[in-house]
Each structure stands twice: as C-alpha cells, then as structure tokens.
Amino acid sequence: MQKIQTQGLHHITLNGADRQTSIDFWEGLLGMPFLFEQPNLDAPDINHLYFDPGDGRLITVFTDESRKKDPAPTPNDVGTVHHIAFSVSRVVFNQIAQRLEERGIPNSGHKDRGFMDSFYFRDPLGHLIELACYKFEPPDGFTHAMVLAEAHNIRVARGDPSINDVHLADAIEDLVRRSQPSLSANRGPKQPY
Known part of the structure; x- marks a missing residue:
C-alpha cells in the first residue's frame, strides 16, 4: 500500500448564490481576477465561475440566479468548513480594517496569532473568511x-x-x-x- 502524494491545493469550489454576488465579493472586494466561467459540467443549469486568489490556483463558485445570498453564519458542525484563509501582504494587511469599515463589513479586528496576524469576517453567504499575513519571510529555498x-x-x-x-x-x-x-x-x- 502506498500514499497518494499531493503537491499543493488545486482548487476550492463553493456553492454560491447569484453570479453578481460572487463577482462583487471575490473580485470586487478581495481583488481576485475573474478568469472565466462555464456551465457546471455535472449540472448544466448551474454556472461555474473561476477566480485567481493570487497564486495561480483557483477558487471556483457554483452560481444559480434563483439562489439568494444569506449572510447567516454557515454551520459549525463536524465535517463542515470552519473558515477559508487567504494570504495578504503586510501593506494590504495594514489597510484591511479601513477597507472593511468603508463597506460596513463587521470583522474581528486585528488578531495576533503568534506567527501571523489575521482579520476575520463573513462573506455574503456566511462563510468565515480570514485574511492572514505571516510575520516572517522564509530564507531562500525554504517555505x-x-x-x-x-x-x-x-x-x-x-x-x-x-x-x-x-x-x-x-x-x-x-x-x-x-x-x-x-x-x-x-x-x-x-x-x-
């Protein structure tokens, strides 16, 4: 028996609401370029949007115009996703509080995590989002x-x-x-x- 060795995160797919809510959040707030869209190949009535979170990998969202956004927190049960964290630079991190405040988005405020600093807030669908900035840069050749x-x-x-x-x-x-x-x-x- 051998392992199935992974080599990094390929993508994350979320169930979204309508198309514009996803574009406004992922690109309009978090700056992730909206790369392309196509039908969900397993359910053609559902749209599939693709965004680049900054490292060339993908965040994808299934959208359906009949679904409406619901900002209530997603369940915190066994087997569910607790939060999704994205890396930001120090200069962007220093602007997060102001930029969320400008939009009236409630957030955790700055959280010192020892090896990184974080802000938490909910997306329009209730997912907990973390914006994190490491306190260090690894030496060349290390991660x-x-x-x-x-x-x-x-x-x-x-x-x-x-x-x-x-x-x-x-x-x-x-x-x-x-x-x-x-x-x-x-x-x-x-x-x-």
Missing part, C-alpha cells in the same frame, strides 16, 4: 511551512504553549545554518564590539 515545522519543534522542546517571534527567528537561523556551509569552525553568536 513558510518548513519554517513553521522547525519553529514548532523549538517551541515544544522549550515547553512553550504556542509559536512566537523568538521561535521563528531561531528556526530561520537553524535552517540557514544547516543548509548553507561556512568556512568558520564556530558559527555561534559573537560580540564584535
């Missing part, structure tokens, strides 16, 4: 996930409850030390003054 896995190991070894700035900084230093050679026999910290 955010690799830094977080290393920071987790450091956090656990130190008995700390959650990842914070010092774990991230130490993880980045450890990854660089292990991956890049140096002519120095001792690569430890020094006091040059």
Whole structure:
C-alpha cells in the first residue's frame, strides 16, 4: 500500500448564490481576477465561475440566479468548513480594517496569532473568511511551512504553549545554518564590539 502524494491545493469550489454576488465579493472586494466561467459540467443549469486568489490556483463558485445570498453564519458542525484563509501582504494587511469599515463589513479586528496576524469576517453567504499575513519571510529555498515545522519543534522542546517571534527567528537561523556551509569552525553568536 502506498500514499497518494499531493503537491499543493488545486482548487476550492463553493456553492454560491447569484453570479453578481460572487463577482462583487471575490473580485470586487478581495481583488481576485475573474478568469472565466462555464456551465457546471455535472449540472448544466448551474454556472461555474473561476477566480485567481493570487497564486495561480483557483477558487471556483457554483452560481444559480434563483439562489439568494444569506449572510447567516454557515454551520459549525463536524465535517463542515470552519473558515477559508487567504494570504495578504503586510501593506494590504495594514489597510484591511479601513477597507472593511468603508463597506460596513463587521470583522474581528486585528488578531495576533503568534506567527501571523489575521482579520476575520463573513462573506455574503456566511462563510468565515480570514485574511492572514505571516510575520516572517522564509530564507531562500525554504517555505513558510518548513519554517513553521522547525519553529514548532523549538517551541515544544522549550515547553512553550504556542509559536512566537523568538521561535521563528531561531528556526530561520537553524535552517540557514544547516543548509548553507561556512568556512568558520564556530558559527555561534559573537560580540564584535
């Protein structure tokens, strides 16, 4: 028996309401280009919209003009989606509160998650949306996930409850030390003054 190895998220498809609500939210609020549309190939009376969330992958939405938006929170039961998180740059993150306020969209306000900062709000269909910004950039050749896995190991070894700035900084230093050679026999910290 062998695994079926994945190589990244391909797309997420949501059941939407009418076409314009989806376009106004995904492109008009979140800036995701509306790439194309076609009928749902399994149910031709349903429309299928495709948006680029910024990484070339896809968010797709099934729409039907007979369905109306309902902002009531989606169920939080076992097996349901709790929230969908999208990455934003620091400069965009710093503008989120103002841009949501301009539209009268209730939100969580800034949430410090230790290794990232977040805002939460609901889309017009009640899905919980998170806009997140990492507090760090991984070194060349590494991903955010690799830094977080290393920071987790450091956090656990130190008995700390959650990842914070010092774990991230130490993880980045450890990854660089292990991956890049140096002519120095001792690569430890020094006091040059």
